Amino acid sequence: MRPFTYERASSVEAAAKAAASNSGAKFIAGGTNLLDLMKLEIETPTHLIDVNGLGLDTIDATPEGGLRIGALVRNTDLAAHAIVRRDYGLLSRALVAGASGQLRNKATTAGNLLQRTRCPYFYDTNQPCNKRQPGSGCSAIGGFSRQHAVVGVSDSCIATHPSDMAVAMRTLDAVAETVKADGSRRSIPIADLHRLPGNTPHIETGLESGEFITAVVLPPPIGGKHIYRKVRDRASYAFAIISVGAVLQPDGTGCVAIGGIAHKPWRVAAADAALQNSAREAAGALLVDARPTDANRFKIDLVERTLGAVIAEARG
Amino acid sequence: MQNPIHLEISRRNLLISSAASAAVAGAATGQVAAQEARDSMQFMSKVTLTVNGESRSLDVDNRTTLLDALREHLHLTGTKKGCDHGQCGACTVMVDGRRVNSCLSLAVMHEGDQVTTIEGLGKPGALHPMQAAFVKHDGFQCGYCTPGQICSSVAVLEEIRANIPSHVTGDLMTQTAVTPAEIRERMSGNICRCGAYSNIIDAIVEAAGTKT
Numbered sequence: 404m405r406p407f408t409y410e411r412a413s414s415v416e417a418a419a420k421a422a423a424s425n426s427g428a429k430f431i432a433g434g435t436n437l438l439d440l441m442k443l444e445i446e447t448p449t450h451l452i453d454v455n456g457l458g459l460d461t462i463d464a465t466p467e468g469g470l471r472i473g474a475l476v477r478n479t480d481l482a483a484h485a486i487v488r489r490d491y492g493l494l495s496r497a498l499v500a501g502a503s504g505q506l507r508n509k510a511t512t513a514g515n516l517l518q519r520t521r522c523p524y525f526y527d528t529n530q531p532c533n534k535r536q537p538g539s540g541c542s543a544i545g546g547f548s549r550q551h552a553v554v555g556v557s558d559s560c561i562a563t564h565p566s567d568m569a570v571a572m573r574t575l576d577a578v579a580e581t582v583k584a585d586g587s588r589r590s591i592p593i594a595d596l597h598r599l600p601g602n603t604p605h606i607e608t609g610l611e612s613g614e615f616i617t618a619v620v621l622p623p624p625i626g627g628k629h630i631y632r633k634v635r636d637r638a639s640y641a642f643a644i645i646s647v648g649a650v651l652q653p654d655g656t657g658c659v660a661i662g663g664i665a666h667k668p669w670r671v672a673a674a675d676a677a678l679q680n681s682a683r684e685a686a687g688a689l690l691v692d693a694r695p696t697d698a699n700r701f702k703i704d705l706v707e708r709t710l711g712a713v714i715a716e717a718r719g
Numbered sequence: 720m721q722n723p724i725h726l727e728i729s730r731r732n733l734l735i736s737s738a739a740s741a742a743v744a745g746a747a748t749g750q751v752a753a754q755e756a757r758d759s760m761q762f763m764s765k766v767t768l769t770v771n772g773e774s775r776s777l778d779v780d781n782r783t784t785l786l787d788a789l790r791e792h793l794h795l796t797g798t799k800k801g802c803d804h805g806q807c808g809a810c811t812v813m814v815d816g817r818r819v820n821s822c823l824s825l826a827v828m829h830e831g832d833q834v835t836t837i838e839g840l841g842k843p844g845a846l847h848p849m850q851a852a853f854v855k856h857d858g859f860q861c862g863y864c865t866p867g868q869i870c871s872s873v874a875v876l877e878e879i880r881a882n883i884p885s886h887v888t889g890d891l892m893t894q895t896a897v898t899p900a901e902i903r904e905r906m907s908g909n910i911c912r913c914g915a916y917s918n919i920i921d922a923i924v925e926a927a928g929t930k931t
Contacts (some may be wrong), residue, residue: 406762409781409827435823438784439804451781453828479817483883488891499886503908504878505871506805508817509824639886639907 404441411453415582415615418452423584423613430454430615432475433509435502436518443528445519445535459617462487468623471580474513474616478502478568481512491621492629493648497571500633503640513616516569516579516596517608520562520666521642522551533559534604544696550644553695553702555665560604561696564597564667570648571631573660573668578620584613590620597667604666627652628717632709633662645702647709651717655679659710661689664702682711764827770795771839779826785819786810788826789836797837797866801910808909811867811874812836818874820908837866840873849873852922860913868909872923875905897927 407427412418422428427449431437440446459473462484470491472481481487482498502510524530524542531540543551543561551561572593579591596608610616627650635641646662657678660670674688686707693703767776770793777792786803789795789812798821801809805823812821813835841847849869852858859865879895887904888895895901902923903916911919 404782407781408761409764409825411830431825431828434825434828435805435820438823438825442803451825455828479878479883483881488884492891495884495891496886499884499888503805503808504875504885504905505808505811505818505820505908506823509819639904 405444405447405449407448408450409453410450411456415454415457415459415617416586418454418457419582419584419586419613419615421452421613422615423611425450426612428452432511432514433477433506435506435510436514440519443526445526445528454615465620470621472512472619472621474511474618476512478507478510478512478515479504481568482507490624491571491575493574493631493650494568494571494621494629496629496631497567497646497648500631500643500646501567512568512619513579515566516572516593516616516619518566519607521565522562523547525562534562534600534607537603537605548696548698550642550663551696551699552665553693553699554669554690555599555667555692556694557600557602557604559602560600560666562600562604562666563663564665565642566668567631567633567643567646567648567662569593569597570646570660570662570668572619572621573670574648574650574658575625576622576658578622579616580618580620581610582615582617583611588617593619593668594670600666607666625650627657630713630716632713632716634705634709645705645709647706647713649678649710649713649717651678651714655714655718657717659685659689659713661706664690664706678714682707682714686710766827766830768826768829768832768834770834771836777826781825781827783826784822785812785814785824785826785829785834786821789821789834792826795836795838798870799863799866801864801867806910807864807867808871809864809867811871811909813870813874816874816877818871835870837870840869847873849922849926852926853919856918856922856925857915858919858922859911859915864909864911864913868906868911868919871906871909872902872919872926875902875923876927878905897924899924902927 429448431451432454459475461473463471465471478498482495488495524532525534530542533541541560552563577593579596582588629650631648633646634644643663645664649659651657658675660668671689674685677684677688762781764781765778789798798812799809801807803822805820810820810822811818814832841850849872879897882895884891885904887900899920
């Protein structure tokens, strides 16, 4: 790990300003992903801004009837929250499908959204990776790519976003609230937070330098059956091969996002509209522009079959 | 203040401040030396935390993980370093009553926190019920993962009592029960390469029944 200086942030505004004024600075909250990457010198911040003392750890009702989840609410506490379990069961289910109990006790809501890919070539500093070292090439394309993305990919990167929680947030139309370095605030739908890799896979979100996520807001509950179905190589503590996060209504309508197939939680309006018809039609809409590798082509069928299982489960 | 005694750490500290210490050793002027010393100090922090009920103050390199602070500075070597990347669970300790991977947390981030390690759970002659259950059920072979397994399992039972759901919880709206399936899922962050899992589950199930 490289040496770094350390400060405890005194306010959100001060943290954002400090981060923007120092190109080597990073925020640290749970630290479960950042410290892992710092040990490997994939992340090499020269200054850490510890934001754990800023509060932002409560879950509050919004005037609109939704929930405002503080950026520093730990994954465990979010999954266990009574209203989340009752009205946003998909979110609870997605959270407990991810990581381990120890990691969920540390990992935060905003940190979960901002975690980096687990592409093995991103982690292997001996291999080219456009995300880790822009312009060096992509080792996954033509490499071992069974875990990798099949949609929204580019010739520069086929990494996936690893989060389960983000899939649920995308299905539920969550919105991130941020503070910028100049003190101004804005709201970013989760749909727009993460970017596709294009030819700049190292730029993963639309956040500006120093911009700080303070909360994630859920709109009022939409009822329906909340199902998170994760397919992985072992029963627990593994990243998704694919996952389906769905809310399905009694009349068969609903909304769905897919994890493990793209650089961001993958949701397509035409797929939501097709849910009532068939899993095949919805999966077709989700994967219309798919560009799988030979090693991950199986994900195309897996999405349809898993979606079919989710629809069948919702019908009971 | 505790100082690390291991050669490895001494060498690491040397590397950390190599530029600064070289300048200090051969300082051309006192002013330069003082500036360099200040620069190197910026990579150090003071932190005070409570470990197993005892207040401890440390001067640590900012990079020091909670795990290394416990093992190398406080010489509480019961907590083990396995993968050092949060994948194996050998380093599990409790911070403010919650289990965490101490390898993925910086010591400086624990100012004022209450840390409980395996040494704080029980002692020879006065074992924690979970420690006694692991002995009784032979819940280990080599024993390297055991402190993490025990810290984790004590916390698992508390998490179930606190009705925190897991991936195998059936109904999110009812009280979670202590079942082998729940324990197995919740212990998935603790790897045992000897494969003592079935005995570990037996030990935790028994400890769950003996605790009030």
